[in-house]
Amino acid sequence: MKKRNKEEVLFSSDENKFRDELRDFLVREEAKKIEQEIYGSDFYPRELYEKLGEEGFLAPVLPAEHGGKGKLVYEAILAEELGAACVPLAWIQSTSSYVYATIARYGSEEQKRRYLPPLKKGANIGAIAITEPEAGSDVMRIKTRAELLDDKYVISGEKRNITNGSKADILLVWAITNPGVDPARGMSAFIVEPKAGTGVEVLEDYNLLGGFPGTVNSHLRFDAVSVPEENILGGENEGAKIMFDELSIERALYAAMLVGEARPVLELAVAYSMEREQFGTSISRFEAISFKIADMVTRLEAAKLMVYHTARLIDKGFDAEQESAMSKLLASEAFYEVAHSTVQILGGRGLSDEYPAEWAFRMARLSMIPAGTNEIMRFIIQREVYKEHKSKKNLNLLTR
Numbered sequence: 362m363k364k365r366n367k368e369e370v371l372f373s374s375d376e377n378k379f380r381d382e383l384r385d386f387l388v389r390e391e392a393k394k395i396e397q398e399i400y401g402s403d404f405y406p407r408e409l410y411e412k413l414g415e416e417g418f419l420a421p422v423l424p425a426e427h428g429g430k431g432k433l434v435y436e437a438i439l440a441e442e443l444g445a446a447c448v449p450l451a452w453i454q455s456t457s458s459y460v461y462a463t464i465a466r467y468g469s470e471e472q473k474r475r476y477l478p479p480l481k482k483g484a485n486i487g488a489i490a491i492t493e494p495e496a497g498s499d500v501m502r503i504k505t506r507a508e509l510l511d512d513k514y515v516i517s518g519e520k521r522n523i524t525n526g527s528k529a530d531i532l533l534v535w536a537i538t539n540p541g542v543d544p545a546r547g548m549s550a551f552i553v554e555p556k557a558g559t560g561v562e563v564l565e566d567y568n569l570l571g572g573f574p575g576t577v578n579s580h581l582r583f584d585a586v587s588v589p590e591e592n593i594l595g596g597e598n599e600g601a602k603i604m605f606d607e608l609s610i611e612r613a614l615y616a617a618m619l620v621g622e623a624r625p626v627l628e629l630a631v632a633y634s635m636e637r638e639q640f641g642t643s644i645s646r647f648e649a650i651s652f653k654i655a656d657m658v659t660r661l662e663a664a665k666l667m668v669y670h671t672a673r674l675i676d677k678g679f680d681a682e683q684e685s686a687m688s689k690l691l692a693s694e695a696f697y698e699v700a701h702s703t704v705q706i707l708g709g710r711g712l713s714d715e716y717p718a719e720w721a722f723r724m725a726r727l728s729m730i731p732a733g734t735n736e737i738m739r740f741i742i743q744r745e746v747y748k749e750h751k752s753k754k755n756l757n758l759l760t761r
């Protein structure tokens with residue numbers, strides 16, 4: 362029987378080549394070392410992000426005419442590898458990727474020509490602005506207003522918890538354009554360049570639990586921000602469909618990043634448990650420890666398979682709202698289990714900052730909220746299951 366090579370089964374040779382070249386780049390640029398430095402001195406790795414763009418690794422989801430490979434699966438590989446190598450770098454790439462993937466899907470030719478090249482090069486950073494002080498899980502309740510006055514939309518409102526918000530060059534902002542109807546039919550998405558003097562104000566950069574130094578999460582105010590009429594994405598009042606599509610992509614890619622973030626933590630737990638001796642033997646020989654490893658690996662593998670299955674569904678043009686919710690749920694809970702068990706396996710050292718386990722534990726806890734909370738992921742999954750079941754004509758009840 363052939364020796365098993367998981368990557369060979371899961372990925373095409375071109376996908377593996379992309380992953381290998383990316384890994385080589387991240388090793389060459391000492392991304393892991395930079396991550397450690399950021400942890401001590403809190404800087405935003407924008408330069409390394411630009412290098413990633415210059416080397417051509419960014420935006421593989423873009424179609425060939427924009428220099429990409431046209432598949433989300435490459436974007437998931439990128440998110441996973443960055444998550445494993447350098448978390449702050451992965452966070453910059455995350456929201457930028459949601460922005461360029463969405464512009465590629467819904468942008469006019471002019472919008473693609475103008476916004477995609479600097480995003481692809483890493484010269485620009487993108488951020489997604491949906492959440493508001495009074496509209497979190499209930500995204501249909503946003504209050505930010507955009508009114509068309511002459512040939513410009515004037516946007517007013519607040520957005521909070523925006524990843525990369527204060528650093529972004531391009532924001533995708535959702536706002537109500539027709540307050541007289543159900544928001545599903547009365548909201549639109551806009552491309553906003555929040556340059557100085559445009560009326561986009563940074564109210565605060567939050568210090569979040571698990572917020573890794575080098576990442577940014579902002580509260581923004583839009584004070585009559587004027588954008589050209591042509592900056593509307595898709596059509597007027599078509600924002601809800603674009604939002605749900607964006608969120609499916611975001612959840613799949615966010616989950617890919619979490620699978621990556623969990624990987625070195627799991628490796629730490631395995632290596633540490635093999636080296637650490639108590640009662641005259643390696644602690645890996647105690648089932649209480651090694652069975653934890655078995656559970657961690659199993660959960661993480663399941664999450665990874667779900668992530669790539671979801672990316673391939675999206676690449677084939679299927680609706681993957683349920684699968685992207687399942688990916689985000691599985692990946693965040695797998696990461697949490699990996700981090701929680703690693704702290705336990707490392708004992709007292711797991712709680713100190715000698716090892717990254719304590720940070721991973723905070724980061725994993727954080728992961729249950731962005732891109733939709735895990736309660737909302739469960740809500741979506743059950744809703745889709747019941748919807749599908751109801752659509753079946755003959756309910757096949759298990760009766761005696």
Ligand SMILES: Cc1cc2nc3c(=O)[nH]c(=O)nc-3n(C[C@H](O)[C@H](O)[C@H](O)COP(=O)(O)OP(=O)(O)OC[C@H]3O[C@@H](n4cnc5c(N)ncnc54)[C@H](O)[C@@H]3O)c2cc1C
Nearest residue numbers: 489490491492497498522523524730731732733734736737
């Ligand atoms: C690190 C981080 C990064 C983020 N990045 C971005 C970003 O880049 N762009 C952006 O727009 N937003 C971003 N967010 C916002 C994020 O999407 C919201 O925090 C999230 O959707 C939850 O909204 P909320 O915080 O207002 O909580 P709420 O919606 O107020 O929820 C509070 C609690 O009630 C529960 N709940 C609410 N409704 C239901 C329901 N129907 N059934 C069961 N339970 C329910 C929730 O699960 C939660 O436990 C980010 C958040 C974090 C923490």
